[in-house]
Amino acid sequence: MASTSEILTAERILAATEEVLRRHGPAKATVVDVARALGVSHGSVYRHFRTKAALREAVTKRWLDRTSQKLAVIAAASERDPEARLRDWLAALFEAKRHKAGDDPELFATYTVLTDENGGVVGEHIAELTAQLTGIITQGAGSGTFSVPDPAAAARAVFQATGRFHDPCYAREWTRPGVGEEFTAVVDLLVRGLR
Amino acid sequence: MASTSEILTAERILAATEEVLRRHGPAKATVVDVARALGVSHGSVYRHFRTKAALREAVTKRWLDRTSQKLAVIAAASERDPEARLRDWLAALFEAKRHKAGDDPELFATYTVLTDENGGVVGEHIAELTAQLTGIITQGAGSGTFSVPDPAAAARAVFQATGRFHDPCYAREWTRPGVGEEFTAVVDLLVRGLR
DNA sequence: CAGATGACAGATATTGAAATCTGTCATCTG
DNA sequence: CAGATGACAGATTTCAATATCTGTCATCTG
Structure with missing residues (x-):
């Protein structure tokens, strides 16, 4: 059916797997389906x-990496004010998740299942995001905007305290009216705490 | 078996239901089991x-109320310093959940299933806890310890920001070494933000 | 000979018939 | 007659048979 004469690469398999997952959902997507699609x-x-587990893990990593890469752009804009950058970064994380x-x-439910079964990859993703946050906060500490003894610990605290606005287990809250204000209230409190 | 000549009250049924849930788990606990136990x-x-849903809801409410009642004691100790009281209240909430x-x-997994199917009761429980927090923060604002324009909004923000340390969806993190430090870091940041 | 194939064994998922449970209600009992 | 009972219909769950899938590997092909 979908046979092409292109060489079979890991990337083509990942793309096909993502499509099969989108179509059939995480419970019914089989390796045979992926092969058939290709x-x-x-x-x-x-x-x-x-x-099969390794394949699903790779797809999961690919999906998470797309988000980290977007956020890395904000984290790396070192010419900007660290406080504004911190707020933007957190808002971008929330927006990315909320839109997904x-x-x-x-599809989001599908990826929630995938992340649940791939704790390791999720852990690395969180480590990457926390590292980006640490970068912003370290700069803020250097410029005197923030007053924190341990930027890495502060980054972890900020990430954990904003969990409600990026952790998939809260996804159903993200459509409620007023979440925007709740997000702002939490971020304001945290930023005040960092100064 | 367990037949007694006592009058059949709602309270006795709830106690029996809790026991049946403990024994059989949420999936296999039936109304027939409860009746047999009584x-x-x-x-x-x-x-x-x-x-059956109303029965399970009542059991859930009973379980949640036991926690709110313990915390109400701390929240009501209005002679104590609001900041220390806030820290104690949050620590007590974390400890209560962590021990459960x-x-x-x-049994905790059983109640996690029950709370998932009884969003309404959980909402009331959260409203009650947030009200207790609002009380502490309002006092702190009055005494000048805290500087917040809207105590209720601040209470909501504090409750949400500490979700990782009381929301059942994070239960498996509570046994990891270092959670205690993470909890302290988040609370410190939030208290600094309130001052 | 690098890379693809498909038959195969054991593991997992599906299915439909049988068993159990939920919720009602006419009837019973102290 | 207030409160308990258990037979019952329809909904849900269980279980075992059947079908499908996963992962391997001897074989094939360009």
């Missing part, structure tokens, strides 16, 4: 990914 | 609770 035998898929959840709830 | 017919249970989750993980 017009190859399932044995060929196993040449690139040792197990709101625009295509089914 | 030595009555299941029709008698339906005389006190219109549906750590001492009997199976």
Whole structure:
């Protein structure tokens, strides 16, 4: 059906897997489906990914990385005021998650299942985001905007305290009216605490 | 078996339901089981609770209320310093949840299922806790310890920002080493923000 | 010979028939 | 006659048989 003469790469398999997951959902997406979508035998898929779990993990990492990369741009804008950058970064994280959840709830639910089964990859993602936050806060501490003894600890605290606005387990709250104000209230409190 | 000549009250039914839930778990606990534990017919249970869902909701409310009542004692100690009281209240909430989750993980998992299916009761519980927090913060604002324009909004922000240390969806993090320090870091940041 | 294939064994998921449960109510009992 | 009972219909769950999937590997192909 979808057979193309292109070489079978890991990237093509990942893209096909994402599409199969979108169509069938996490419970019914099989390796055979992925192979069929690519017009190859399932044995060929196993040449690139040792197990189905490894394939799903790779797809999950790919999805999470897309978000970290967007945020890295804000974190790296070192010419800007650290406080504004911190606020923007947190707002961008919230917006990214909120749109993912709101625009295509089914796909978001699918990825929620995937992240639940891939704690390791999620851990790395959180470490990456926390590192970006640490960068912003360290600069703020250097410029005197913030007054914190341990920027890494402060970054972790800020990330954890804003969990309600980025952790998937709160996704259904993100459509309620007033979340915007709640987000602002929490961020204001945290920024005041950092100064 | 467990037949007694006592009058069948709502309270006795709730206690029996809790025991059946503890024994069988949320998926297998039936109204027939509850009736059997009490030595009555299941029709008698339906005389006190219109549906199985109403019975489970009442048990959930009872469980949540036990926590709010403990915390109310701390919130009401108006002779004490508001900042210390706020710290104690948050620590007590964390400790209460952490012990519930750590001492009997199976029962905690059972109640997690129950709270998931009873959003309304959980909402009331959160409203009650937020009201207690508002009381502490309002006093702190009055005595000049805290500087907040809107104590109720600040209370909501503090409650949400500490979600990681009381929301059941984070229960598995509560056993990790270092959570205590993470909790302190978040609370310190929030208290600094309130001053 | 690098890369793809598909038959195969064991693991997992689906399905539909049988068993159990929920909620009602006419009837019973102290 | 207030309160308890248990038979009952429809909804839900269980269970075992059947089908599908995962992961391997001997074989094939360009």
